[in-house]
Amino acid sequence: MRSESGRPGGLADPVPGGRPGDVELAEELSARLAGAGVKGIAFCYVDTAGITRVKGVATAALAAAAKWGVGMSPIFDIMLADGSIPPADRLGGPVGDLRLYPDLGQLTALAGQPGWAWAPLDRIEQGGSVHPGCSRTLLRHLQSRLQDEGLDFQAAIEIEFVLARGDTPADEFVPACGGPAYGMTRMIEMTAFTEDLLAALATQGTEVHQLHPEYAPGQFELSVGALDPVRAADRSVLVRQTVRAIAGRHALRVSFAPSVVAGEVGNGGHVHLSAWRDGVNLFAGGSGRYGLTGAGEGMAAGVLEALPALAVLATPSPSSFLRLGPTRWSGAYGCWGYENREAALRLVRGSIGQQADAANIEVKCADLAANPYLLLAGLLFAARDGLTRGLNLPAEVTVDPASLSHEELARDEIRRLPTTMTQALDEFARRPDLQACLGPTLTEAIIAVRRGEAARMADAEPAAVAAAYRWVY
Template sequence: MALSTVSPPAIPTPEELWARAAEELATAGVKGVTIVWADNNGIPRSQTVPIDQLSSAAAYGVSLSSLFAVLDSHDGTTFAHEGLSTPSGEVRLVPVIDRLVRLKGQPAFAWAPGRQLGADGCPTAYDQRSVLERQVERAQDAGFTVRAGYELEFYLARDAELTPAHRGPAYSPTALLRVDEFAAQLLTDLAADGVPVGQLHAEHGAARLKVSITATDPISAADRQMLARQTIHAAARAQGLRASFAPVVDVAGIGNVWRLHSSIWRGRENLLVGDGPHGLSKAGAGYLAGLLRDLPAIAAVTAPSVPSMTRLRPSAFSGAYAFWGIGNREAPLRFLPSTTMLGSAHANVEMTPSDASGNPYLALAVVIGAGLAGIEESLKLPDPIQDDIGTWTEDKRSSLKIRRLPITTDEQIAVLTENPRIEQVLGADLAGAYRAVRRSDHLWAQDRSIEDVIEGHRWLY
């Protein structure tokens, strides 16, 4: 029997695939690709390349100053970190092509998250996305996977003077009716951009809305959080509105929490479900205990800005003290157990001291790192607290060793410096840059009124 002489089809090279993608996008009317990353203040930063440069950007990246790692919230560069103490240095910002999305609300542009690579083609020590990738790999090496998702709260204004787009009441269909066109466009655009939504509703307080993003793997969760911001801003602009994700929008307001939900799994088994105390498995209890132990340092990453600390008020559902509870909205770690109706897949822990000023990749990385350390060390979980402990006396809180979460930059720096586990997650170089940025933000804010500080952060995220 004669052998076939027909050659198998050639496998396209990555460059050929990138060129095809660029051609398809250009034919559809896309003019440019915006490559986005989040800095150490949670602020999205970007570089945009013309669509005919996509293949080159995917192969070689685009030039980026290494000093973005020490850029503070107000675009000031601090040289207080020894590793980045001169204006010299360059990295390459490379788009993650398999996350490329044509933006429904900005049809002339595509969007992709970026990675910061050095001259050797490897991630730099300051690349926040790789910090999260390392923790995901650490979990996998230990036989675990993590699922995570964000709830995004934001203020919807009719103008820069903060005229509210709706005046409530919370959870009311009437409130949503007042922003009906925006709500419809937002749900349409998020779906088209590949951001699955669990729900949308009017939150407590005038003009506030919440979008819940469906849980997924941690890297996708961080990417979706970044993409959702862009989509929300574009939908608001299309309707003549403006969205603010700031932790505090005005002194009298409630502020915006970005609740971070997570769960730890072994195969198809959610380890936040078990036959141990409080309905947890041993590993699930260790995960939660790890989060609780490191919560002050975690909060310095997940809610790091000066307005973030202003928002952490007792008896305000903001999670001002380090403790955990079952369904307790005052708890910064709120355990949501499985139920007969929802099943075991829905058990998760919600972290409240989390907002838009926290880089989502770093936020998820420190959560995973702290939780894994708790499992590795078989930490014991104290009993949950179901009260509003803001109403307790200081003596009562002290007797249970319940600490207030950091409310000054000095306290943030101290808990970060003294926590070897969080330092190890971030890496020494990035941890040093991160602390320098926090000090720079503090210096900017220290001689300003709280009203001016809040106004200065209002439209950053």
């Protein structure tokens, strides 16, 4: 699962006045974009609830933004999916301001939104220090530390989504196509949409591996090429925005929510992760099971062990727990297996002749309500932890774990992953090392937002929970 563009250079933290060369580059980009008819730039970041927030600037203001940033309140770090704000000591209230700095290297003209461009953000305090609640900065710093230790990670996030008719009332869901699961009929029905989507992604430089109908009514899956973790998270955000923009141009609505209709298969956001040292894939070519190296097995075991605590990052919405059920290929059990799509951690080797590049681990329990920067940071932390401690994988599960008896599950220490937000928070509390990696500000924000979402859905029936988040994600 090697990236198509190799190891990136490090990106320094933003500073008031701009990093060396940033203002000049911004002036050049601004002129180029204006010449191409781009009028505005969407500066985007993802908050703790998994919502992409935006500040738009005129194209002519790009250089000023690169020099002095754009203001935004830190309150969004604890805003819930419905816009309500729970209490939090570090981030609550109307006081305070942050500066948003665009990553000019990722600035992209939007093929699905003519006249607009897009850039991901890092956030700093007005005094110039790093904002401790910035998940992109957290991931970038962690990635840089691992590179200094000789480890390069590559990641890709699968994107599942459901297309709905756009001419129905806002509180209704009517699939946009009626073809069978995985069927060519559905692809034919959506020919115009899929053609325009692939064209837009190609124009934006996104490597698409697969686009095909999925299981649920109106559902599709889009698989993209691997990048370093920061750019993989950026890509996940940008691709979803592109899907939504193209859908809107075809009078369609799109949902990335974990559960679109309660009781049906939901949308996943499976994460593929590989680790490299000196250009060698640590999940291939070793003497361990299925070619795992000792380092690769340690990292896989670290991720597996941490999955219950990582639920607050991977399955962060009440809607997530409607999706995360047995016999749905959602990875509901904390176990691993070679090409086992019911295991939360799936080992993928690739075809003979391809394994040295393709071998990776897939985290199947994750969904697209997750902030991808937080999720990838949690996975990198867990992988490094497993490597440092020299962990070994437990016994492999070669069947659907839901088919095992209680005695067999207990014997092999296989547990369901958290089925409620309360359970997820309890597991998170048992990993102070993970909390230390995230830092006190992000930890407080995560706990406040997860408790707030759980409280507002406490008495809701599954159908109401699905409806509450259906068009949010």
